[in-house]
Amino acid sequence: MATIPEALAIAIQHHQAGRLQAAEQIYRQIVKVDPNQADAIHLLGVIAYQAGNLDEAVASYRRALELKPDHAKAHNNLGVAFTRQGKLDEAVACYRRALELKPDNAEAYSNMGAAFTEQGSLDEAVACCHRALELKPDYAEVHSNRLYMLNFSADHDARSLHEEHRRWNEIFAEPLAKSIRRHGNDATPNRRLRVGYVSPNFCNHVVALFLLPLLESHDHGRIEVFCYASIHAPDEITERCRARADVWRDVRGLPDEQVAEIIRQDQVDILVDLTMHMADNRLLVFARKPAPVQVTYLAYCGTTGLSAIDYRLTDPYLDPPGEDESSYCEQSVRLPETYWCYRPAGETPPVNALPALEAGHVTFGSLNNFCKVSPPALAAWSRLLQAVPGSTLLLHAQAGSHRDRVRALLAEQGLSAQRLAFVDSLPAAEYYSLYGRIDVALDPFPYGGGTTTCDALWMGVPVVSLAGQTAVGRGGLSILSNLGLPELVAHDAEQYLRIAEELAGDLARLAGLRATLRQRMQNSPLTDAPRFAGNVEAAYRQMWRRWCLR
Numbered sequence: 001m002a003t004i005p006e007a008l009a010i011a012i013q014h015h016q017a018g019r020l021q022a023a024e025q026i027y028r029q030i031v032k033v034d035p036n037q038a039d040a041i042h043l044l045g046v047i048a049y050q051a052g053n054l055d056e057a058v059a060s061y062r063r064a065l066e067l068k069p070d071h072a073k074a075h076n077n078l079g080v081a082f083t084r085q086g087k088l089d090e091a092v093a094c095y096r097r098a099l100e101l102k103p104d105n106a107e108a109y110s111n112m113g114a115a116f117t118e119q120g121s122l123d124e125a126v127a128c129c130h131r132a133l134e135l136k137p138d139y140a141e142v143h144s145n146r147l148y149m150l151n152f153s154a155d156h157d158a159r160s161l162h163e164e165h166r167r168w169n170e171i172f173a174e175p176l177a178k179s180i181r182r183h184g185n186d187a188t189p190n191r192r193l194r195v196g197y198v199s200p201n202f203c204n205h206v207v208a209l210f211l212l213p214l215l216e217s218h219d220h221g222r223i224e225v226f227c228y229a230s231i232h233a234p235d236e237i238t239e240r241c242r243a244r245a246d247v248w249r250d251v252r253g254l255p256d257e258q259v260a261e262i263i264r265q266d267q268v269d270i271l272v273d274l275t276m277h278m279a280d281n282r283l284l285v286f287a288r289k290p291a292p293v294q295v296t297y298l299a300y301c302g303t304t305g306l307s308a309i310d311y312r313l314t315d316p317y318l319d320p321p322g323e324d325e326s327s328y329c330e331q332s333v334r335l336p337e338t339y340w341c342y343r344p345a346g347e348t349p350p351v352n353a354l355p356a357l358e359a360g361h362v363t364f365g366s367l368n369n370f371c372k373v374s375p376p377a378l379a380a381w382s383r384l385l386q387a388v389p390g391s392t393l394l395l396h397a398q399a400g401s402h403r404d405r406v407r408a409l410l411a412e413q414g415l416s417a418q419r420l421a422f423v424d425s426l427p428a429a430e431y432y433s434l435y436g437r438i439d440v441a442l443d444p445f446p447y448g449g450g451t452t453t454c455d456a457l458w459m460g461v462p463v464v465s466l467a468g469q470t471a472v473g474r475g476g477l478s479i480l481s482n483l484g485l486p487e488l489v490a491h492d493a494e495q496y497l498r499i500a501e502e503l504a505g506d507l508a509r510l511a512g513l514r515a516t517l518r519q520r521m522q523n524s525p526l527t528d529a530p531r532f533a534g535n536v537e538a539a540y541r542q543m544w545r546r547w548c549l550r
Contacts, residue, residue, distance in 0.1 A: 018253040038068035052233030072101040086398035106136035119402040144277040158327035165305025173287035183292040187548040196226035196268040200280035202241040213341040215244035217533035256284040263290035301471040315339040317478035337525040341532035342454040346428040351460035361390035362504040365438035370397040372444040435459035460514035
């Protein structure tokens with residue numbers, strides 16, 4: 001009969017090997033024998049979190065901390081669960097306590113940086129990453145987190161972003177170049193291609209929602225689709241993605257080297273990264289170059305920094321022809337019309353009448369992730385409220401101190417609290433209904449919207465956008481140009497304010513746009529999945545022919 005420490009060690013081995021059911025069974029047996037076994041209770045919380053059961057995870061972590069208040073890992077993991085729940089102030093408090101107990105905890109600094117990012121506190125987030133990297137210089141995940149954060153900063157232009165990404169490549173990817181082997185793929189230019197998509201987000205995530213129209217419209221006579229998925233909590237979207245793949249590989253928990261070998265054995269011709277430097281990326285799989293042609297697409301339109309990735313998909317608006325492309329490590333391949341193919345996340349309500357007609361004032365809104373709400377954007381929006389008497393602003397932000405920060409900023413400009421409202425994250429149906437309260441949507445900057453911009457337009461709400469100096473700041477330009485509405489795109493902050501103010505002063509124009517925007521979307525390249533898939537497949541074919549002529 002194993003002792004509790006022996007049983008716990010066995011369970012942890014199962015857990016680390018990904019045998020979660022076996023691990024959970026032993027943890028529960030331990031707790032049954034000793035209800036006060038804090039480590040087993042904490043690890044049950046980890047398993048609950050990995051299964052997406054956040055409330056159960058929080059309850060387990062709290063119970064473990066009642067029994068063992070100095071359990072630094074439990075404080076850290078409770079913070080992670082709170083971050084997922086949108087309880088950001090509580091999360092930061094947990095990370096601070098974890099760091100009091102273990103000051104050299106690089107993971108806690110990294111996690112605290114993620115919470116600060118969600119609060120829109122970018123300077124604090126970057127500082128946390130720096131501290132984590134001081135403690136653990138080879139922490140590739142934190143390096144990636146920091147690179148992704150820098151896209152939200154008004155202080156970084158395309159050139160400085162390029163330099164930061166190149167540094168990541170030199171540290172983490174180039175040492176793996178020795179593992180790259182010659183590819184023996186059949187170099188027939190027009191044969192059926194094996195295209196592999198790599199992502200942790202084949203689930204209810206914006207990446208999968210944009211990818212689904214492409215997966216569902218691929219010509220399987222010309223393209224054999226492989227999906228390499230590392231999903232923590234599969235869902236209904238996962239099953240829809242799986243149904244459209246010719247070959248589905250669950251690579252969750254497998255080391256990068258093994259995943260690269262699986263892809264090589266599958267003889268994939270074109271391998272597509274869908275994550276870049278976002279969470280749970282597999283860039284170190286791509287660094288080993290398991291496929292002869294490698295592409296990055298969809299996560300966000302920027303650069304990975306990897307010399308092992310050959311191409312990046314973009315469009316003529318995100319990257320206007322003739323622009324300097326030296327800030328990208330990959331070669332840009334422009335889809336002829338749009339980078340995105342849009343489909344609403346679920347059933348959407350009909351477009352309602354212009355809310356200003358009933359409310360008696362104009363409501364501006366931005367339902368983007370709050371991390372995109374930069375100080376320059378907030379400053380512009382406060383000026384807009386001052387310029388449009390009686391107008392109000394609706395923002396998406398979880399409850400917490402960051403809301404107070406916005407209220408204080410507006411109060412400094414003499415704007416009353418009644419002119420600002422916040423909404424939490426909501427189920428899809430309720431989220432779409434919120435657009436029934438908004439007359440004009442405001443695209444944040446320097447990192448603009450993609451999904452949220454499309455959602456607003458689908459719900460009849462015109463979006464005012466500021467075309468930025470990087471591709472992630474030109475999403476609005478791309479989307480609005482594809483709708484034939486480039487006049488809603490500004491090229492400096494003053495023009496941005498002028499466009500929004502003029503829209504707010506012309507209710508007849510707003511009502512006309514509201515009545516026609518959904519039809520515009522339906523008639524545009526943005527929602528034509530077969531046409532979009534054909535353009536993507538043509539881009540793949542062009543890449544492949546180049547490789548065949550090498």
